[in-house]
Structure formats: C-alpha cells, structure tokens
Amino acid sequence: MEQFVGYLTIFLLAVFVGFEVITRIPPLLHTPLMSGSNAISGITIIGAVLTLHAVNSPLVKILGFLAIVGATINVVGGFVVTHRMLGMFKKKD
Amino acid sequence: MDKAFINVLYLISSILFIIGLKLLSHPKTAVRGNLTGAVGMFLAIVGVFLEYGKIGQEDIIWIASGILLGTVIGTYIALKVEMTGMPQLVALLNGFGGLASFLVGGNSLMEILETGKNTEFLSNYQFTISTAATGIIGAVTFTGSVIAFGKLQGLVSEKSVRYFGDQIVKVLLFAASLYLGYLNVTQPTVIAWYWYVVIAGSILGILLVMPIGGADMPVVIALLNSYSGIAASATGFVLGNNVLIISGSLVGASGIILTQIMCKAMNRSLPNVLFGGLGGATTTTDAGDIYSGKTKSTSAEEVAMLLDMAQRVVIVPGYGMAVAQAQHAVRDLYNQLTDRNIEVEFAIHPVAGRMPGHMNVLLAEADIPYDKMKEMDEINPTFDTVDVVIINGANDVVNPLAKTDPGSPIAGMPILDVEKAKTIIVIKRSLSPGFAGVPNPLFIQDNCLMYFQDGKKATQEIVTALKDT
Numbered sequence: 001m002e003q004f005v006g007y008l009t010i011f012l013l014a015v016f017v018g019f020e021v022i023t024r025i026p027p028l029l030h031t032p033l034m035s036g037s038n039a040i041s042g043i044t045i046i047g048a049v050l051t052l053h054a055v056n057s058p059l060v061k062i063l064g065f066l067a068i069v070g071a072t073i074n075v076v077g078g079f080v081v082t083h084r085m086l087g088m089f090k091k092k093d
Numbered sequence: 094m095d096k097a098f099i100n101v102l103y104l105i106s107s108i109l110f111i112i113g114l115k116l117l118s119h120p121k122t123a124v125r126g127n128l129t130g131a132v133g134m135f136l137a138i139v140g141v142f143l144e145y146g147k148i149g150q151e152d153i154i155w156i157a158s159g160i161l162l163g164t165v166i167g168t169y170i171a172l173k174v175e176m177t178g179m180p181q182l183v184a185l186l187n188g189f190g191g192l193a194s195f196l197v198g199g200n201s202l203m204e205i206l207e208t209g210k211n212t213e214f215l216s217n218y219q220f221t222i223s224t225a226a227t228g229i230i231g232a233v234t235f236t237g238s239v240i241a242f243g244k245l246q247g248l249v250s251e252k253s254v255r256y257f258g259d260q261i262v263k264v265l266l267f268a269a270s271l272y273l274g275y276l277n278v279t280q281p282t283v284i285a286w287y288w289y290v291v292i293a294g295s296i297l298g299i300l301l302v303m304p305i306g307g308a309d310m311p312v313v314i315a316l317l318n319s320y321s322g323i324a325a326s327a328t329g330f331v332l333g334n335n336v337l338i339i340s341g342s343l344v345g346a347s348g349i350i351l352t353q354i355m356c357k358a359m360n361r362s363l364p365n366v367l368f369g370g371l372g373g374a375t376t377t378t379d380a381g382d383i384y385s386g387k388t389k390s391t392s393a394e395e396v397a398m399l400l401d402m403a404q405r406v407v408i409v410p411g412y413g414m415a416v417a418q419a420q421h422a423v424r425d426l427y428n429q430l431t432d433r434n435i436e437v438e439f440a441i442h443p444v445a446g447r448m449p450g451h452m453n454v455l456l457a458e459a460d461i462p463y464d465k466m467k468e469m470d471e472i473n474p475t476f477d478t479v480d481v482v483i484i485n486g487a488n489d490v491v492n493p494l495a496k497t498d499p500g501s502p503i504a505g506m507p508i509l510d511v512e513k514a515k516t517i518i519v520i521k522r523s524l525s526p527g528f529a530g531v532p533n534p535l536f537i538q539d540n541c542l543m544y545f546q547d548g549k550k551a552t553q554e555i556v557t558a559l560k561d562t
Contacts, residue, residue, distance in 0.1 A: 004219040007330055007338055014339040017111055018346030024118045027443060027468055030351060030450030031179060033117055034318055036127050037347040038186045040110050041321045043134065043340040044193040046141045047328040048159075051200035053145060053152050057207050060200055065159045067196035070189040072163020073170075074321075077186050079131045080171035085179070086127055088457040089120040 032085050039078025045071035102140040103336035109133030110340050114347070120463050137336050176458040177415050180314055180447040184242040187314075187321040191234025194324035195291050198227030201331050202287055215281040223330035225274035228287055230327055232294030233301065234320040240302040241313050245447060251307035259304060260368055266297050301367065307447075308489070308528035312355045312366045314448045319348020351449045358443035358469075360495075360505040384524050384537060391542035393551070396483075396518055397558035403480035405436045407472065409509055410452050411445055413486015413521065417548035420459040423485065425556045427461060438465050440472045440482075440509050442490035469509055479514040486520065486548040488527030493535055503529045517541040520551040 025033050048071050052064030110133045116126025142148070148156070174182045202224055205211050214220040243249035270293035277286040305313050322344025329337025356363055400406060408423060430437045439456060446452040453466050476482070484491055495506040511517055517540055524543075526532055535541055544551050 001219075003333070004330075007219070007333070007335075010335055011326060011330075011338050011342050014107075014342040015346045018114075018343040019350065021111060021114045021118075021343075022347045022350050025114075026118065027354070027441070027450050028453045028463055028466060029117055029120065029123055030354075031183075031448060031454045032123060032127070033114075033347060033450070034183050034314070034351065034448065035179070035186070036117060036130060037114065037344045038183060038190065038318060038321065039134070040113075040130055040340045041187075041190045041318075041325045041344040042193070043137060043337055044190060044197055044325045044328050045160075046137055046334060046337060047197040047201075047332050048193055049138075049141045049145065049156055050332060050334075051197050051204055052155055053148065057203065060203050060207065061155055063196045063200050063203075065155050067193040067200065068156060068159030069163040069166070070193035070196070072160050073167040074186050074190045074193065075134055076164045076167030077171045077182070077189075078167075079127060079134070080168055081174060081179075081182060082127045083124065084171065085176070085454055085457075086120070086124045088176075088454070088460075089123065089463050 029089070032082050032089075035078050035085065036082040039075050039082065042071045042074030042078060045075060096144075099140050099144050100335070102136055102143070103334070106133040106137040106140065107336050107339040109136065110343060114343065137340075140336070176455050177418065178246075179454060180310065180451060181242050181245045183448060184238045184245060184314055184317065187317045188235050188238030188242065190321035191231045191238060191317075191324050193231075194321075194328050195228050195231030195235065195294070197328045198224045198231060198331055199284075199287055199291070202281065203284055206282060206284060218278070220331060221278040221281050223327050224281075224287065225277040225290055227324060227327040227331055228277070228290040229270050229274055229294040229297075230320055231324040232291045233298040234317055234324050236295040236298030237302045237313075237320070238298075238317050240299055241310065241317060244302070244305075244307065245310060249303070253306040254303045259300070263297070263300050263368075266293060266300065270294050270297055305366065306528065308444070309359075309366050310447045311444050311449055311451075312352055312359075312363070315348050315351035315355055316363075317348070319345050319352060322346075322348055355444055355449055358507060360503075360507065384532065387537040388524070388543050389541070391518065391544050393544075393554035393558040395542070396481075396544060396555050397562050399481050399516055399518070400430060400435070400555070400559060401433070401562050403435055405438075405479050406430055407438050407440050407476070407479045407482045407511075407514065409440045409442075409482060409484045409487050409491060409511060410456065411442075411485060411487025411490065412447065413488075414548045415446060415452070415455055415486070417486060417550075419485060419547075419549035419552050420455045420461075422549050422552035422556065423456075424459040424461055426552050426559075427465075429556055429559050438467050438472065440469065440511075441466055442469055442487070442509055445487060445490060469507060473510045476510045476513040481516045481518060482511045482514040484511060484517065484519045484521075485552065488521070488533055489529045489531075491535055492527070492529075492531065492533045494531060494533070497534075501529075501531055503531060511535070512538060515540060518544055520544045520546060520548055522547055
C-alpha cells in the first residue's frame with residue numbers, strides 16, 4: 001500500500017508537470033506534439049524487454065516479442081515522423 | 094549493475110522527456126526538443142538492459158530481432174507517410190502503444206504463474222488492479238485506434254455507425270469488462286480472466302469508435318493518444334517502474350489537454366462527442382431551397398481581378414483543401430499575391446483538418462511560413478480590414494448560424510468571422526452541407542461569391558488567371 005501511494009504520488013506530480021508544460025505548446029505545433037508524445041508512450045518497450053526474460057514458455061516469448069515490435073514501431077515511428085514534420089516548420093525568408 | 098545507478102538513469106530520461114516537451118513550445122527549438130526526447134528514450138533503453146543484467150543468448154535473439162523489426166517498420170512508415178495521412182499514422186502508432194501495453198500486462202502475470210517466483214504479487218492489489226487496468230485500457234486503445242485508422246483511411250465508413258440501443262450495449266460491455274477485471278483481481282491465478290478482460294476491452298474499443306463521425310476525429314485521435322499514455326503508465330504500476338509511470342502520465346496529460354481544446358473548439362462536451370447524436374444523420378434535405386437562386390457563382394478571372402485590387406487577403410483552409418491536396422497550389426497563390434505586395438495570411442480554425450494542428454503541418458509542408466498561420470482568436474478581430482477572404486474547402490467553421498441560431502447543431506461553436514470581410518470567395522464543389530448537416534447562410538450573403546470547383550483545380554485556375562492580369 002505504501003509503495004502504491006508512492007507511485008501514485010509520482011503519477012500525479014507528472015500529470016501536473018505535463019499540464020504545465022503542454023498547455024504552453026501553441027496549436028501550430030499540436031500535430032508534432034501528438035506524434036512526439038506518442039513516441040514517448042512507446043516507453044512500454046522497457047516493460048516489454050523486462051517481461052520477456054526468465055520464462056521458458058514460448059507463449060511468453062512470442063507475446064514479449066510482439067510487445068517489443070509494437071513498442072519499437074511506436075518509438076521509432078513517432079520520433080522519425082516528428083523530426084520530419086518539424087523540419088518543415090523552418091523560418092522562410 | 095547497481096539498482097540505484099539504473100534508477101538515476103531512468104530519472105535522467107524522465108527529465109529529458111519533460112525538457113523535450115518544453116522545447117516543443119516554439120518552432121525554433123522544437124527539433125531540438127524532439128531529439129532530446131529521443132535521447133531520453135535511448136537512455137531508458139540502456140537502463141533496462143543494465144537492469145536485465147546477464148541476458149541469455151536466446152533472449153538476446155528475441156529482443157534484438159524485435160527491436161530490429163520494429164525499427165525497420167517504424168522508420169519505413171514514418172518516412173513514407175504523406176502529410177495528409179498524418180492522422181492515420183498517429184492513430185496507428187497509438188494502437189501499437191496500446192497493443193504493447195496489454196501484452197506486457199499479460200506477460201507479467203504469466204511470468205509469475207509460470208515461474209512460481211514473486212507469487213506475493215498476486216495478493217498485492219497494486220499489481221493485480223493495475224494489470225487488469227492495463228488489459229482494459231490497452232485493448233480499448235488498440236482496437237479503437239485500428240478503427241480510427243480504418244475510418245481515416247476510408248476502409249471503414251467515416252459516417253457515424255449507429256443502431257438501436259447502441260448506448261446500452263456500450264454501457265453493458267463496459268460493466269462486463271469491469272466485472273471481468275474484478276475477477277482477474279480476485280483470481281489472478283486464472284490467467285484466462287486476463288485475456289477475457291482484453292477481449293471485452295477490444296470489443297469496447299471497436300464499439301466506442303465506430304459511431305463517431307469523420308469531423309469528430311480530432312477529438313478521438315487526441316483521446317486515443319491520451320489512452321495510449323495512460324496504458325503505458327498502468328504498465329509502470331504493474332512493474333513498479335517510475336520512468337514508465339512518468340512518461341505515460343505526460344502523454345496522458347497531453348492527450349487530455351488536446352481533447353479539451355478540440356471539444357471547446359466545437360463547443361461540445363466529451364460525452365457528447367462519444368455518445369452524442371451529431372454525425373451525418375441530421376442531413377437536411379431542403380438545403381437546395383434555401384440557396385435556390387440566391388447564390389452568386391464566380392469564375393477564376395473574376396477572383397483574380399478582385400485579388401489584384403486587394404491589399405489584405407486571408408485564406409481559410411479546410412479539410413476540403415487537404416483532401417484535394419491543394420496545399421501546393423495554395424502556396425503558388427500565396428507567392429503570386431505576396432509578389433504583388435499583397436498581405437496574405439492563413440486563418441486556421443482549431444478543428445480544421447483531422448487532428449489537432451493538422452492544417453499547420455500541411456501548410457508548412459508546402460513551404461508557407463509559420464508566422465503567416467494565424468489562430469482563430471488572433472485573426473477574428475481583424476476580418477473587417479480584409480479585402481478578400483478565400484475559403485478553401487471549409488464549411489461549418491465559417492457558418493454564422495453558430496452565432497445566430499441557438500437551435501442549430503453547431504450553436505455556440507466558435508467560428509471564423511469571415512462574413513465581416515469585404516468580399517468572400519467560397520471554393521466548394523457543390524452546395525452540399527458540411528459535416529454538421531446544416532445549410533450555411535454565408536453563401537447567400539451579398540458579398541459572397543461561390544466558386545464551384547475542386548479546391549486544387551480552383552486554386553490553380555486562379556493562379557493562372559492572376560498571371561494574365
């Protein structure tokens with residue numbers, strides 16, 4: 001229970017930080033914000049890697065593998081497409 | 094490896110994510126912001142390998158090939174996607190995030206059951222409840238995103254798909270998935286309950302998104318974005334990992350903020366979007382009578398003449414412009430006009446396009462400077478100094494009924510005050526109503542000229558006509 005409250009504290013503080021930081025992002029950049037934050041949600045890759053080990057069950061390996069593939073697509077696809085988009089928002093003379 | 098060191102690494106990557114998002118608040122620093130986030134992700138992945146310790150050979154093959162395959166697919170689709178297809182891509186990426194989350198939840202549970210290690214977790218409510226939550230949220234995100242992708246891609250009907258009693262079915266299914274979640278919590282040793290939770294969540298995701306029509310997609314995409322973050326955060330609770338909790342909640346917050354902005358821009362509440370009636374069913378049949386004989390149509394030559402005499406021109410891009418892929422033609426028009434020292438700006442309604450900020454990306458792709466893209470609140474007070482406003486493929490966002498008719502489905506929705514401009518040119522293929530299904534009295538206003546044509550063709554013809562004047 002004590003541990004849970006600790007995690008909940010971190011969760012809520014991060015939500016507040018998120019609100020503070022993200023409300024300052026102008027509508028101009030909302031699409032890059034979405035794809036960029038999307039890439040961050042691919043952090044599940046950490047969980048995917050952690051849950052793949054220690055078990056010799058083929059099912060766990062396959063599901064873990066699929067989770068890694070999904071999360072990596074999320075991470076790499078998200079960061080690359082955001083980079084591509086932001087490159088278009090250059091100041092033109 | 095020392096656990097404290099790994100936690101410091103996770104802390105640094107959390108901070109980098111926050112700084113990265115902060116740098117996204119200006120186009121000048123945004124590229125750096127995105128790279129900062131990517132570095133944060135890299136550090137977190139380094140952290141997990143250190144945490145893993147000695148990795149068996151077999152596991153290395155699974156992990157490396159998974160990362161390799163994901164990188165190849167991710168890079169390919171990210172480089173390949175057209176800017177008009179950005180909403181589809183974001184929907185798809187959200188879906189992959191949801192998929193990964195519910196798989197991780199299931200795997201954590203199975204790992205305990207199969208190895209018989211850490212069985213104390215099974216009586217730990219934090220673990221069991223967050224596992225069940227990961228299952229539901231992850232599955233809803235996954236199938237909901239797949240349906241959203243299908244709708245945006247035109248594979249699934251963009252229209253609102255409804256049937257008798259659909260609300261009741263959704264409520265019952267939601268209750269059922271909560272009950273299955275409860276069984277999963279009370280009987281964690283029966284792994285089947287977890288997968289039933291996932292199945293119920295998957296069906297719920299489909300049923301939640303199917304009834305939502307095309308114009309409400311910005312809200313849905315933003316909401317699914319938020320869900321994918323919350324799902325990632327839930328896996329953090331399952332595994333007791335701070336970096337997952339923090340990153341997930343940042344994304345969750347971001348999605349919720351965008352959802353709120355989109356709802357406000359349509360003057361609708363979130364429940365109204367999710368369960369409401371707007372969406373194609375209310376198409377008025379007598380629209381033709383309202384317009385008959387009262388609209389004036391125009392030609393490219395006439396528009397060119399009007400533009401030639403103008404000093405300040407505002408272009409209002411709508412989804413019709415995006416569908417017609419007219420952004421490059423619009424850029425040519427922009428260049429033509431600025432070459433003649435005419436001031437040109439773009440008025441962008443928050444819900445123009447299929448996701449928040451989509452129109453800005455399309456215009457940026459066509460090399461239109463971002464300081465010419467104006468938000469609704471900024472440009473609205475200036476419309477009375479505009480000589481010509483060109484509305485390209487937009488309808489509901491310029492419909493004055495929103496202000497004058499309290500009974501209209503779009504009543505109270507903030508709109509672009511284009512009717513105050515000296516001359517209004519509406520480029521539209523026909524007089525068909527917009528998504529809201531209501532006629533637009535703007536079209537019969539004295540200073541409004543209709544140019545019935547595809548958004549791209551019309552713009553190209555105006556550019557050609559301008560060159561001749």
